[in-house]
Amino acid sequence: MDGRQGLKCALIMFTFLGLLHLIQAQDQQGFISLDCGLPPNQSPYIEPKTKLNFTSDAGFIQSGKRGRIVDVWEYTYQQYNALRYFPDGTRHCYTLRVNQGINYLIRAGFVYGNYDGLNRHPRFDIYVGTNLWTTVNADTAQDNEIIHMAQSNSLQICLVKTGTTAPFISTLELRPLRNDAYSTQSGSLQLISREYYKQDKDQILRYPDDVYDRQWFLSYIDFDFVFDFDFPHQREINTTLTVNSSNPFDLPKVIARSGATPKNACHPLSIYKYADSPSDNFVFYLHFAELQNLQSNETREFDIIINGNILNSAYSPKKLQIETIFNRSPKKCDGRECGTELVKTGKSTLPPLLNAYEVYNVMEFPYSVTYPADVAALKNIQAAYRLNIISWEGDPCLPEQWKWKYVECNYTTPPRIISLDLSSKALSGVIVPSFQNLTQLQRLDLSNNSLSGSVPEYLATMKSLLIINLSWNKLKGRVPQVLLDRKKNGLQLMMDENPKLCVDDFCKIKNKSILIPVGASIVGLVLIVALLVLFFVFKRKGTQKARNNQPFKSSILTKKRRFTYPEVEAITNNFQRVIGEGGFGIVYHGSLSDTEKVAVKLLSQSPTQGHKQFKEEVELLLRVHHVNLVSLVGYCFEEDHLALVYEYTTNGDLKQHLSGERGGATLSWENRLNIATDIAQGLEYLHTGCRPPMIHRDVKTTNILIDENFQAKLVDFGLARSFPTGNETHMTTIVAGTPGYLDPEYNQTNWLTEKSDVYSFGIVLLEIITTQSVIDQNREKPHIAEWVGFMLTNRGIENIVDPSLAGDYDSSSIWKFIELAVACVNPSSLGRPTMSHVVNELKECLVSENSRKGGTTEMESKSSFEPSMQFAGGVTPVPR
Numbered sequence: 001m002d003g004r005q006g007l008k009c010a011l012i013m014f015t016f017l018g019l020l021h022l023i024q025a026q027d028q029q030g031f032i033s034l035d036c037g038l039p040p041n042q043s044p045y046i047e048p049k050t051k052l053n054f055t056s057d058a059g060f061i062q063s064g065k066r067g068r069i070v071d072v073w074e075y076t077y078q079q080y081n082a083l084r085y086f087p088d089g090t091r092h093c094y095t096l097r098v099n100q101g102i103n104y105l106i107r108a109g110f111v112y113g114n115y116d117g118l119n120r121h122p123r124f125d126i127y128v129g130t131n132l133w134t135t136v137n138a139d140t141a142q143d144n145e146i147i148h149m150a151q152s153n154s155l156q157i158c159l160v161k162t163g164t165t166a167p168f169i170s171t172l173e174l175r176p177l178r179n180d181a182y183s184t185q186s187g188s189l190q191l192i193s194r195e196y197y198k199q200d201k202d203q204i205l206r207y208p209d210d211v212y213d214r215q216w217f218l219s220y221i222d223f224d225f226v227f228d229f230d231f232p233h234q235r236e237i238n239t240t241l242t243v244n245s246s247n248p249f250d251l252p253k254v255i256a257r258s259g260a261t262p263k264n265a266c267h268p269l270s271i272y273k274y275a276d277s278p279s280d281n282f283v284f285y286l287h288f289a290e291l292q293n294l295q296s297n298e299t300r301e302f303d304i305i306i307n308g309n310i311l312n313s314a315y316s317p318k319k320l321q322i323e324t325i326f327n328r329s330p331k332k333c334d335g336r337e338c339g340t341e342l343v344k345t346g347k348s349t350l351p352p353l354l355n356a357y358e359v360y361n362v363m364e365f366p367y368s369v370t371y372p373a374d375v376a377a378l379k380n381i382q383a384a385y386r387l388n389i390i391s392w393e394g395d396p397c398l399p400e401q402w403k404w405k406y407v408e409c410n411y412t413t414p415p416r417i418i419s420l421d422l423s424s425k426a427l428s429g430v431i432v433p434s435f436q437n438l439t440q441l442q443r444l445d446l447s448n449n450s451l452s453g454s455v456p457e458y459l460a461t462m463k464s465l466l467i468i469n470l471s472w473n474k475l476k477g478r479v480p481q482v483l484l485d486r487k488k489n490g491l492q493l494m495m496d497e498n499p500k501l502c503v504d505d506f507c508k509i510k511n512k513s514i515l516i517p518v519g520a521s522i523v524g525l526v527l528i529v530a531l532l533v534l535f536f537v538f539k540r541k542g543t544q545k546a547r548n549n550q551p552f553k554s555s556i557l558t559k560k561r562r563f564t565y566p567e568v569e570a571i572t573n574n575f576q577r578v579i580g581e582g583g584f585g586i587v588y589h590g591s592l593s594d595t596e597k598v599a600v601k602l603l604s605q606s607p608t609q610g611h612k613q614f615k616e617e618v619e620l621l622l623r624v625h626h627v628n629l630v631s632l633v634g635y636c637f638e639e640d641h642l643a644l645v646y647e648y649t650t651n652g653d654l655k656q657h658l659s660g661e662r663g664g665a666t667l668s669w670e671n672r673l674n675i676a677t678d679i680a681q682g683l684e685y686l687h688t689g690c691r692p693p694m695i696h697r698d699v700k701t702t703n704i705l706i707d708e709n710f711q712a713k714l715v716d717f718g719l720a721r722s723f724p725t726g727n728e729t730h731m732t733t734i735v736a737g738t739p740g741y742l743d744p745e746y747n748q749t750n751w752l753t754e755k756s757d758v759y760s761f762g763i764v765l766l767e768i769i770t771t772q773s774v775i776d777q778n779r780e781k782p783h784i785a786e787w788v789g790f791m792l793t794n795r796g797i798e799n800i801v802d803p804s805l806a807g808d809y810d811s812s813s814i815w816k817f818i819e820l821a822v823a824c825v826n827p828s829s830l831g832r833p834t835m836s837h838v839v840n841e842l843k844e845c846l847v848s849e850n851s852r853k854g855g856t857t858e859m860e861s862k863s864s865f866e867p868s869m870q871f872a873g874g875v876t877p878v879p880r
């Protein structure tokens with residue numbers, strides 16, 4: 001390695017050392033720790049015993065009052081001393097930002113402590129979203145835990161009053177878990193017991209010993225009532241050696257080094273738990289490691305029996321290596337008693353051994369949540385008009401008995417909002433655009449408010465609307481003609497008592513004195529514009545004539561047209577061959593002729609998609625034209641039949657080539673550079689060549705298609721958005737994209753910029769050079785950006801580059817490529833390059849690689865965009 005490469009290496013190492021330091025400093029990444037009822041001016045604080053960072057819950061809930069337990073009840077753990085209680089209303093919900101598809105440990109703590117002086121222990125229910133979690137009977141201090149997979153990017157924990165006492169809560173905590181650890185066929189896991197064996201300390205073990213902050217309780221040694229009342233029939237064994245606990249469950253090391261065996265080797269080691277209901281289904285997670293150095297004549301072997309059925313026969317724990325065994329099928333309890341027994345086999349000379357165990361009840365949550373876009377629209381409306389409606393917490397539609405006031409729902413799956421009555425709510429300002437996102441709305445009542453501004457034209461595009469009441473407001477201007485046309489076709493449109501609102505030609509007469517001078521000015525302006533148009537038309541003809549002399553690249557690109565649904569069926573041979581799945585439906589192979597192949601993406605009938613997204617994608621594809629963007633051939637738009645017809649690429653997608661799924665030779669480094677450059681150019685065109693600029697929002701390897709000439713094309717514009725022009729630096733929108741590729745800054749702030757595409761493209765670059773999966777829970781670091789940083793710091797670049805390249809690449813281009821990828825995945829958008837800069841850097845990589853293949857000496861190629869030190873101080877790009 002020469003001095004220049006050494007400098008580059010040191011620079012990247014320094015960057016990632018900073019990142020790893022940040023990870024260590026923020027090893028509570030993803031934790032939410034709320035001290036409920038804590039005054040905001042006392043937040044945050046570090047709890048002394050656990051070193052957990054607790055914050056006030058004030059920003060997570062809109063209702064409730066702060067309280068504090070009496071001094072005599074004061075707890076060692078500070079977070080249990082304050083509380084929030086809810087004397088008014090029925091349902092009160094915390095809203096927590098999570099990541100869809102991730103398992104979370106949710107813990108809610110309750111210490112009554114006679115905070116109200118009534119000495120009446122409250123009883124109430126807790127819900128996870130729309131489903132009952134458990135009933136709290138707060139006669140003792142308690143924590144309730146559940147492991148639950150988030151179904152959306154928002155999670156609500158609700159307290160529901162069921163009697164005469166007020167619900168309250170002391171602490172609410174969320175901890176992200178690995179998805180490959182606590183996995184069930186369905187349902188969430190309610191904790192029954194989590195225990196470990198150790199005789200020297202009687203304590204609760206949690207964070208920092210447990211990186212997931214699970215609470216482990218010391219298992220009380222059972223007594224053998226048959227033989228001896230004075231001595232336990234179990235004994236502890238332990239080791240001072242290191243026990244490897246690096247399986248998906250990541251058992252705390254102090255627990256891994258100790259365990260229990262029966263005192264009498266002939267006795268089984270037993271665990272018994274009692275169910276609250278005959279319908280309870282238990283899962284036992286048993287953690288084993290051999291802690292003793294067995295002699296040649298010693299054997300430890302036992303059967304693992306749950307409820308009389310053998311789960312594992314003749315099992316022997318691994319030496320100094322934790323292994324976790326559990327019943328994948330939940331077990332019902334006979335007579336409400338569930339038992340696990342570890343029974344020594346006849347071959348074994350030693351008794352059974354168990355290090356720790358966990359018992360959970362599998363809870364089926366039958367109710368879905370309301371359609372997320374509807375919920376987001378209502379939240380935006382609530383924020384825009386500062387609505388303070390006490391029932392507007394939790395899910396708008398479910399459970400049905402606590403449905404939001406003034407909202408009506410259609411209880412399909414998922415439920416949809418069909419009616420919204422905000423009459424007499426003191427609304428002021430304009431009619432905000434968020435109403436149009438309630439795409440199934442049938443009735444909208446905004447009457448008797450102080451709304452101003454014009455009547456928005458988008459109301460006419462809301463096809464489900466049957467009744468609109470805008471009476472008794474301060475609206476002005478002319479009612480859009482399209483809305484009046486819909487009124488003629490049956491829409492009930494009420495607009496009485498808006499004095500400045502024009503609903504017919506009368507407004508022209510009333511304002512005639514104003515309209516005449518304005519009209520004259522407009523006529524003059526129209527004449528000027530007409531002259532300019534004529535000038536540019538004649539100029540364009542000359543340019544177009546020159547262009548017409550150039551041959552078309554493909555005749556298929558000249559045939560953009562609207563297809564009928566029978567034509568789509570014919571093109572796809574009745575949808576015979578599936579070639580993929582796009583952003584909103586299945587993609588089929590089709591043919592316009594023997595030589596002209598197409599791909600046909602058919603809109604799914606799922607209620608989560610609709611005409612609006614389809615229309616947006618068609619409009620976008622009709623106006624973008626670039627060799628590295630898949631071209632639209634046509635579309636079908638017939639009521640329930642919506643389809644996109646675009647050019648077909650014969651060589652699949654980039655993900656298939658990197659994973660080896662398509663077979664054939666490994667992608668060369670030159671091919672990879674060309675593909676990266678192609679997509680960078682396509683994105684650069686969207687960001688700078690389109691007017692207005694476009695943001696793709698779903699850049700990933702499965703959306704990069706390869707044609708017969710190995711030219712790459714970006715596809716799937718279903719999530720794309722036009723970026724506002726002018727001085728705006730970002731746009732605010734609901735977060736959308738693919739986990740792992742999603743810009744962490746956008747995910748946290750809802751602020752979308754062109755740099756969000758740059759981040760996703762940086763992840764693609766890391767995939768291209770490593771061929772690693774974006775998220776792999778079995779790696780040292782699950783997310784590819786973290787893993788690359790870890791490998792660079794600990795093992796060097798040779799352990800990052802895809803080994804199948806076998807060193808056949810220019811080292812200068814490799815270094816530049818890595819530097820560029822690191823810059824693109826900077827957690828701060830300010831630290832990322834533009835796509836124009838990315839294109840230039842990739843072209844330099846290509847020059848270096850081509851020079852090597854041409855036999856010339858390696859050329860100097862230094863990146864002009866150094867990896868920003870901001871990368872080390874920003875948010876770590878961990879998967880959510």
